[in-house]
Amino acid sequence: MTAAGNGVEPGLYDIPAELYHQDPIPGGSLSSTGIRRLADTPARFKHFLDHPEPYKPAFEFGTAAHTVILGDGPELIVVDEDLWNTKETKAKVAAIRAAGNVPLKREAKQRIDDMAEALARHSEAADIFQPGAGVAEQSAFWPDPRGVWRRVRFDWLSDGIADYKTTPSVHPDALQKTVEKWGYHVQDAFYRETAIELGLIPADGFFKFVFQEKQPPYLVQVVELDFPARAIGAEITDRAIHTYLHCMATGEWPAYGDTTTYLSLPAWAERKYIEENS
Template sequence: MTAAGGEVEPGLYDIPAELYHADPVPGGSLSSTGIRRLADTPARFKHFLDNPEPYKPAFEFGTAAHTVILGDGPELIVVDADRWDTKETKAKVAAIRAAGNVPLKAAAKQCIDDMAEALARHSEAADLLQPGAGVAEQSAFWPDPRGVWRRTRFDWLMPDGIADYKTTQSVHPDALQKTVEKWAYHVQDAFYRETAIELGLIPSDGFFKFIFQEKTEPYLVQVVELDFPARVIGAETTHRAIHTYLMCQATGYWPAYSDTTTYISLPPWAEKKFAEENS
């Protein structure tokens, strides 16, 4: 994926997730996760840049679900043991992880299989992810003209758009609205969409659809496309974060929220509740 001299060539690559997350771009690149951390505060972004997140077994369920749903990912190995805290089982689980695979309890694997069956019954989601309609887990690299490389890893890339699969607690519209805001998925939408368009992977009017699925029975599914205002906010947040990144790189200063005393009010609902109870 590199040209002579070790420089990364812009384009789409079918590479392992480990290589993508290690960031093969000389000098570093910005991912959607990095953009969202920068939008929170540069100090948090710099901390994770210097201190990569340690491995968390909690990520394995999501990884396994992606593997089953998208048909691409590490091998899933069921560890059929009543207890995972014994010396023997710990060693077996560690060996599976060391080999780049995902160990699962039998109940977790059954849950994921049941989720896949439920998703297959959802006509729109199943149509988006039907075999041959797209390609799973593709990595893209693009040199933003402002002077920073972008990198993305698409869950499911199609000729006319992108689908991103996410597990969640609830697919009720009110819950999803909060989920999108909490995890800044509108920023991911903008970042991925723009990168794909610039690389010519999807047309300028290409879509980005989230496929949310609950992790508990009956494993409800909801396909979501963000509205225009959400996408505008996502795009503007992305562009401001890139500007912040370049400024911090140039100055070596990665600020937190504020360097001075900040005055904090109670939330409006708390003030209203107090006024009602004491009027």
């Protein structure tokens, strides 16, 4: 990466995912994941800052799917054993991971190939990820004028942004809950603003999520969030950045509260009780 004094030049970089996740910005930067943790509670953000998440084999299926769909990523190596609990197979799998590659059972690799075929039959999704229409797995760094560096890693960058995600269901009702649960509206706002500020996409550039189910028939749904969802995401991002700067200045990373909290039932539970007992 090109250094600028003690920092990094703002811009787009083609760097390995490992370097991106290690955070190459001196003094640290904020990612979309960090923003979402801060929005939950600063204490959770600080914990993961001090104790980075360990490697989880459960992430490998998603990583492999991204590699096949986007055409960029680690080498996928099939370990053709039904059980991976023998000493020999464990050693083989560990060596593959140590080399930065992804071991897969044959069934998993076949399922990912079938997913790719299903996505290729979805006209809009196939058009988005058409080879040559964009670039995959690019990292960007931008100094937010409020005093913090942002870092993002785009799945797919063209005249807009596309993000590929596997999910249990692409039914619109399920996707509404998925977007809220995982804070994808925050990711949208964070990525979109960063890309616009760096001149990577026009001010009216799109951000589309391409969701795909992980089980047959591997249904696909392209989603673009509406203005209210994006506005909420931008507001959450803004608050999280201010929280981060305050915590950095004070050295205090509070949790939810230090005193007794009185809770009500969720509104839906109260309504259900009244309906059933009136």
